[in-house]
Amino acid sequence: xxxxxxxxxGLNAVIVAVTDExxxxxxxxxxxxxxxxxxxxxxxxxxxxxxxDRTLDRGLRRWVHEQTGLALGYVEQLYTFGDxxxxxxxxxxxxxxxxxxxxALVRETSVDDAARWRGWYEFFPWEDWRSGRPGLxxxxxxxxxxxxxxxxxxxxxxxxxxxxxxxxxxxxGAPWDGERVLERYExxxxxxxxxxxxxxxxxxxxxxxxxxxxxxxxxxxxxxxRPMAADHRRILATALGRLRGKLKYRxxxxxxLPSAFTLLQAxxxxxxxxxxxxxxxxxxRLVETGGLVEGTGKLDSQxxxxxxxxxxxxxxxLRERPAPGVGLPHVRR
Amino acid sequence: xxxxxxxxxGLNAVIVAVTDExxxxxxxxxxxxxxxxxxxxxxxxxxxxxxxDRTLDRGLRRWVHEQTGLALGYVEQLYTFGDxxxxxxxxxxxxxxxxxxxxALVRETSVDDAARWRGWYEFFPWEDWRSGRPGLxxxxxxxxxxxxxxxxxxxxxxxxxxxxxxxxxxxxGAPWDGERVLERYExxxxxxxxxxxxxxxxxxxxxxxxxxxxxxxxxxxxxxxRPMAADHRRILATALGRLRGKLKYRxxxxxxLPSAFTLLQAxxxxxxxxxxxxxxxxxxRLVETGGLVEGTGKLDSQxxxxxxxxxxxxxxxLRERPAPGVGLPHVRR
DNA sequence: CCCATTATGCTCAGTTATAGGATAAGCCCC
DNA sequence: GGGGCTTATCCTATAACTGAGCATAATGGG
Numbered sequence: 001x002x003x004x005x006x007x008x009x010g011l012n013a014v015i016v017a018v019t020d021e022x023x024x025x026x027x028x029x030x031x032x033x034x035x036x037x038x039x040x041x042x043x044x045x046x047x048x049x050x051x052x053d054r055t056l057d058r059g060l061r062r063w064v065h066e067q068t069g070l071a072l073g074y075v076e077q078l079y080t081f082g083d084x085x086x087x088x089x090x091x092x093x094x095x096x097x098x099x100x101x102x103x104a105l106v107r108e109t110s111v112d113d114a115a116r117w118r119g120w121y122e123f124f125p126w127e128d129w130r131s132g133r134p135g136l137x138x139x140x141x142x143x144x145x146x147x148x149x150x151x152x153x154x155x156x157x158x159x160x161x162x163x164x165x166x167x168x169x170x171x172x173g174a175p176w177d178g179e180r181v182l183e184r185y186e187x188x189x190x191x192x193x194x195x196x197x198x199x200x201x202x203x204x205x206x207x208x209x210x211x212x213x214x215x216x217x218x219x220x221x222x223x224x225x226r227p228m229a230a231d232h233r234r235i236l237a238t239a240l241g242r243l244r245g246k247l248k249y250r251x252x253x254x255x256x257l258p259s260a261f262t263l264l265q266a267x268x269x270x271x272x273x274x275x276x277x278x279x280x281x282x283x284x285r286l287v288e289t290g291g292l293v294e295g296t297g298k299l300d301s302q303x304x305x306x307x308x309x310x311x312x313x314x315x316x317x318l319r320e321r322p323a324p325g326v327g328l329p330h331v332r333r
Numbered sequence: 334x335x336x337x338x339x340x341x342x343g344l345n346a347v348i349v350a351v352t353d354e355x356x357x358x359x360x361x362x363x364x365x366x367x368x369x370x371x372x373x374x375x376x377x378x379x380x381x382x383x384x385x386d387r388t389l390d391r392g393l394r395r396w397v398h399e400q401t402g403l404a405l406g407y408v409e410q411l412y413t414f415g416d417x418x419x420x421x422x423x424x425x426x427x428x429x430x431x432x433x434x435x436x437a438l439v440r441e442t443s444v445d446d447a448a449r450w451r452g453w454y455e456f457f458p459w460e461d462w463r464s465g466r467p468g469l470x471x472x473x474x475x476x477x478x479x480x481x482x483x484x485x486x487x488x489x490x491x492x493x494x495x496x497x498x499x500x501x502x503x504x505x506g507a508p509w510d511g512e513r514v515l516e517r518y519e520x521x522x523x524x525x526x527x528x529x530x531x532x533x534x535x536x537x538x539x540x541x542x543x544x545x546x547x548x549x550x551x552x553x554x555x556x557x558x559r560p561m562a563a564d565h566r567r568i569l570a571t572a573l574g575r576l577r578g579k580l581k582y583r584x585x586x587x588x589x590l591p592s593a594f595t596l597l598q599a600x601x602x603x604x605x606x607x608x609x610x611x612x613x614x615x616x617x618r619l620v621e622t623g624g625l626v627e628g629t630g631k632l633d634s635q636x637x638x639x640x641x642x643x644x645x646x647x648x649x650x651l652r653e654r655p656a657p658g659v660g661l662p663h664v665r666r
Numbered sequence: 667c668c669c670a671t672t673a674t675g676c677t678c679a680g681t682t683a684t685a686g687g688a689t690a691a692g693c694c695c696c
Numbered sequence: 697g698g699g700g701c702t703t704a705t706c707c708t709a710t711a712a713c714t715g716a717g718c719a720t721a722a723t724g725g726g
Contacts, residue, residue, distance in 0.1 A: 007342050007383045009415075009431055048415070050340045050429035056415040080413040080433050082342075082381070082389040096383035098342055098433075100413050167652050174652055264672080282715065284674075305672025306722040319500050322510035597703080615684065617705075632692095638703025639691040 006094065011060045012101040012232070013044045014078065014239035015070065016120070016273075017108035018256050023120040023272045025236065026068065026111065030229055042229035043236070044068060044115065045099070060102050068115040074105040074255040079238050086231040088203035101235045103243065105255035121275075122226045123236055126169075127181060128275050136224060141188075142171060144220055148191035151216045178275055181241035185234060188223060192216055195227040244274055249325040251292055254313040262300050262308035263287065270326055283326070291317045292324055339427065344393045345434040345565070346377045347411065347572035348403065349606075350441035350450065351589045356605045357441065357450040358569065359401065363562055375562035376569070377401060377448065378432070393435050401448040407438040407588040412571050419564040421536035434568045436576065438588035454608075455559045456569055459502075460514060462608050469557060474521075475504055477553055481524035484549045511608055514574035518567060521556065525549055528560040577607055584625055587646040595633050595641035596620065624650045 015026040027041035046063030053059030057075050065071055082098040084091065091097075108117065121128040126136050142165075149161040168183040170176035189197045192215050201215065227233060246252055253269050267283045287293050293311040301307040317324045348359040360374035379396030386392030394405050415431040423430040441450065454461040459469050475498075482494040501516040503509035522530045525548050534548065560566060579585055586602050600616045620626050626644040634640040 007340070007381065009340050009342060048340065048429075048431075050417075054417045056413070056431075077412060079410060080389070082433070084383075084387045096381075098381075098389075100415070100431075163652065175654065262673090279715065279717090280672095281674080281676090281717085285714095301723070303672055304724080305670080306674080308673055319496065319507055322508055322512070595704090612683095612685070613703095614686080614705080614707090619683090634692070636692080636703055638693075638701080639705080641704055 007096045010099045015104045018269045018272045019108040021268045024117040040229045043232045068111045072104045078103045179241045179245045182237040185237040195222045260310040340429045343432045348437045351602045351605050352441040354601045356453040373562045376565045401444045405437045411436045436572050512574045512578045515570040518570040528555045593643040
């Protein structure tokens with residue numbers, strides 16, 4: 001390492017939109033790839049201008065607008081990532097990069113060429129249960145994790161690994177918890193089942209390894225799911241988990257919907273993010289009796305069947321009820 | 334301001350314990366007070382060692398232990414505070430201080446002389462509803478906020494202020510939401526009802542003020558509630574709000590309880606943090622049928638009445654149910 | 667005009683939450 | 697040793713909510 005490390009602070013944005021029932025996030029192609037690298041996309045990233053950015057989120061809005069042309073509306077701080085090994089390349093330059101990640105919800109619009117929309121589940125194919133339990137889990141993930149569990153020499157370690165995989169992936173009778181997105185990704189990372197694990201290891205070769213467990217031999221096949229630069233897929237997982245949790249107690253979907261919408265549109269947005277199908281009549285009952293929406297009397301006849309009434313979000317609900325959300329059902333077994 | 338501002342990163346800890354039904358947090362007396370300042374306490378604060386602290390929370394644990402002798406158990410990242418004006422004194426030295434705040438839950442123990450335990454509600458007297466709605470709200474807060482609302486010259490601004498005070502303080506028929514701790518503090522800050530608002534303003538004199546609204550004339554009496562250094566009371570408010578939310582869906586109280594406890598002890602801890610009284614029989618049913626605890630068969634006869642059974646936390650519950658928590662009732666009107 | 671399609675209204679049973687009555691098992695005091 | 701106080705524990709009545717599905721309504725397309 002070259003000299004005493006400095007600390008740099010940056011801002012990451014997970015910018016979410018839902019169109020055509022697909023949840024999407026905005027990615028960029030970082031220009032700073034190393035020669036010969038495959039082109040891995042990254043989350044939009046920008047520095048904090050300590051003099052002029054009055055708050056962190058204003059700084060974020062500023063450079064997101066500069067980089068992509070997007071003017072962000074709803075923005076919420078997500079988490080601050082500061083692990084020493086989170087950005088091995090910066091680390092080799094003697095820089096400790098701490099990044100404050102934000103979640104932004106927008107209505108999808110076209111963006112500058114430098115950026116593009118990507119389906120969220122391209123990065124986490126195992127998170128989309130809208131058509132039932134993804135086959136990927138039983139076909140690829142569970143066997144690979146079994147191999148990882150068996151790769152531990154000590155019984156106790158094997159037991160811990162088994163317990164953890166069961167909980168986070170809902171195996172052997174444990175329920176599936178849609179919010180544990182990050183725990184699932186981190187487990188796959190530790191088990192060397194995502195490409196980032198190997199890449200980071202290579203990037204760190206020569207540095208002290210602390211207590212990092214030995215990688216499995218033979219090297220397992222990486223799972224489907226698009227990798228990202230640095231720890232950005234971890235940030236993305238954090239965002240999805242947080243958003244899924246937030247849906248239940250804050251009316252955030254309306255940030256993603258047009259000002260007037262049908263109830264099915266709203267339901268599809270919730271399903272897209274939660275990753276589970278919902279019961280139509282109950283969803284309707286929930287948002288209507290919960291006072292979250294009010295009918296406009298206008299109809300949308302683009303439905304293919306009976307025209308649907310257009311609804312608008314009732315802002316007053318924030319005043320009336322402490323925690324209005326849409327409430328997701330538990331996935332039953 | 335002296336030269337181009339640099340960015341410094343620090344870590345703050347909100348360390349919580351509950352003893353004798355009083356929720357407490359650990360404070361320190363910063364040695365860096367300006368001459369003539371009244372002694373304002375601060376949250377424990379320490380730097381990140383970019384070279385040796387592998388993760389942010391390890392850095393936190395390191396210096397918390399060095400400063401106070403405490404070895405932290407449960408630690409969770411809270412929020413990252415980076416407003417330019419959050420630490421006016423550092424700012425005048427040309428430093429942009431970004432601070433990552435953590436929440437730690439411990440069982441109260443004695444600490445080094447440099448630190449001391451303070452009741453949480455000393456800082457937020459209006460948050461403790463265990464004996465009913467605090468008189469402070471109607472006697473002092475509501476009138477002071479009324480004056481602030483009336484102090485706006487434009488009707489629209491007055492309307493917004495009215496709406497906001499109603500929502501966050503549960504006035505004029507709006508429900509009280511125990512989680513809006515930060516919103517309440519920030520409202521009081523904006524209304525110049527907490528000492529920090531005036532202090533920060535004085536500290537910033539000479540600097541550009543942007544769109545900061547003019548302070549009210551005449552200067553209102555500050556409300557009861559102990560002030561803190563910099564924006565630490567804001568951090569504290571964030572922590573209380575987050576903890577109150579978390580109680581509902583994660584079994585965090587057990588971090589604050591001894592390994593064996595009676596159900597009433599557990600209930601009192603929840604009440605202390607949530608700030609509301611709970612129905613005893615229902616609390617018992619909730620934690621018992623929720624599988625959060627299991628009886629040990631041993632009895633505690635220190636109760637003053639019939640001896641209570643001692644219970645322990647069932648770790649297995651994390652495996653069985655996605656979101657086990659104790660569930661707080663809504664405050665009804 | 668029949669049919670496919672989507673919207674919307676309604677029911678029903680099972681579950682969960684709120685509130686409180688009733689009883690149990692200690693202690694203190696006389 | 698019994699009455700009264702205190703806290704623990706069990707249990708029930710009622711209300712509210714949830715998940716699931718049936719039935720009907722309103723379109724457009726052959």
